[in-house]
Amino acid sequence: MYRFIWLKDLKAAVHTWKGLVWLLVTALIFSAASYLFLTNRELSLLDQTEMLWLLGKVIIGAALLVTVIDASSLITAEFENETIESLLLSPLSLGGLVLGKLLAALTTWLVVYAAAAPYMVVTAAGSRLTGAFLVYVGLFGTLAVLGFTLLVLAVSFFYRSLRNTLTTSLVILLALALPALFSPVLKTSTLARIAGVANPLDSIFAGLDNVLVDYHTGLAANLGFLVPVLVFCVLALGFLMLSVRAFQRRGIAKD
């Protein structure tokens, strides 16, 4: 069941150009970033490993932005185009619908990751970190995308409109990304540090730093950075289940 929803949304991404445009946008962001690393005088003074860390941040950041925007329309488009009723009338379960949408979002991430892979390989050349770079950007990125997609889907069932869902999701994403953008400056206060422990994005970027700059490439050495991200995913899943349950109670008509 969920398979057909997944497939439909993948086809929609290709046939409506939506997905293709996003893919091109991310590729251009990666091109711009790696070109800057080569030519910008200050950036090109960085260590290669620090540059990899920056590129890892760019990749995960761009992927999150794209998947959040993309996932925001997965459920809300069915409401706004009034196609949801025909889906709910079919033998498809609500769980199947959500699973299909989730897989569609994760596929978008997979494609963005595949587009990023060549950039990762060429920038990591000669650093002995190519494998670790690919693995950890993949691991951290997948978990982050999973958590945010669950959150976006939960918000979608709540609002049923693209505009509100997109606004709310982007505000959450930016709020969590803000500390990472100003990292060295803000980390000094204890409050910022406590917030940092709970912030999945902070944890991801610290984890990448641990792998790329400090050469701690073993999984055991990075479990501490994975835990906050996993907690975030579990919380988002709980929120989604509540939101779906509330939708089921209210039914298709919104009052």
Next chain:
Amino acid sequence: MAGVISARAISKSYGDRKAVDGLDLAVEGGAFFGFLGPNGAGKTTTIRMLTGVLRPDSGTITIDGHDSRDRQHIASVIGVVPESRGFYDWMSGEEYLDFFAALYRIGDRARAVRQLLADVGLADRGGTAIGTYSRGMKQRLGLARALVNSPRVLFLDEPTLGLDPQGQEDVQQLLKRLNEGGVTVFYSSHLLHEVAHLCSVIAVINRGRLAAVGTLAELQRQTDSEDLRDIFMALTND
């Protein structure tokens, strides 16, 4: 006698507004049932509850002997042309029906899709993107989707709205054929003349309550008038 569709004292409110208020309905198997009411009477709300996409605040519904919360069973026996008429515009008509045939676990999908397109008169446009369809063509496609699982009970929420006379005639002929083949039809409309020449039984709903139910002759007797317009006004005036 429970009938194929049976609703007991169902109610639904949106906030303070009572959209459906203690409605009782019983539809026999094989009937062509007209569900008549002015705009805002509660037709769509009732159909949504009967088809399981909206939970009544109170009351019970059974379709084909199953409680309306048994969604899997109900989905397999009913077909619905709902009020909301969204389509995936980027798909072709064929792709659209194939998608729903897959959701309904239809075996030979290619054959089923071809048959459905022929049934609703879209055979020559099946390969075109839905975005290029006229309103009437979309309506036919919606009807084809409602028939994808060969339903025993068909719900239609104002299915001829926005169709030209030829389109209305086509749809009604198709429904008659299906009814003659044993399909129970639940036909909602705000036009008495449409219901009058199609339906074996007519229920009139007004402000969420049942105003009258019976054959056309019974309604005429009840309101003491022959004229369709007068009957409608008499039953829906408060």
Next chain:
Amino acid sequence: MRRNLLPLVLVAGILYAQASTPLPLVVSIRSERALSGVAGEYITLEAEVVNVGTQPINSVTTYLSLVDVGARMPVDLEDWSAEKGLFIGTITAGETLPLVWKVHLIRSGDYTASVVAEADGADLPVVSRVTYLKALPKRNLNPGNVLPVALGEPILLVFGFLLLRFWRTRKLRPD
């Protein structure tokens, strides 16, 4: 006079030796005075420890110490070297033992390296002279690698999309 003083001097000497006589050990770094490498690489630091005394020395431990000259901070060696310290055990009189550290240059910068030796019962460790260690930043991002991808991938994608579009319009019949 002198003879009378001798026991006294001896006692004082013994007391002094117990308190702070330097170990008769000499530690020296045998690698060049200034080592350098590119961040991310491994370099080998060779040193030796010699017992210049007349008695064997027990339980000798040597360890490497790195100071970041720029930051004026000792470096946490955990990441830099698998074995920070080397336990030597007993060194017999006159014996010379080689010491080798494999150092991973984690972060670019200027460092000083020194080797310290300690032994049981000695208050003062012995330290080698410092050797300068320069970890050059690795910035050989090879334009020959990066540019083809940075330019090629977007071009390939656009080309792919046009192909897909062509295929789709052919599949969807026009009305």
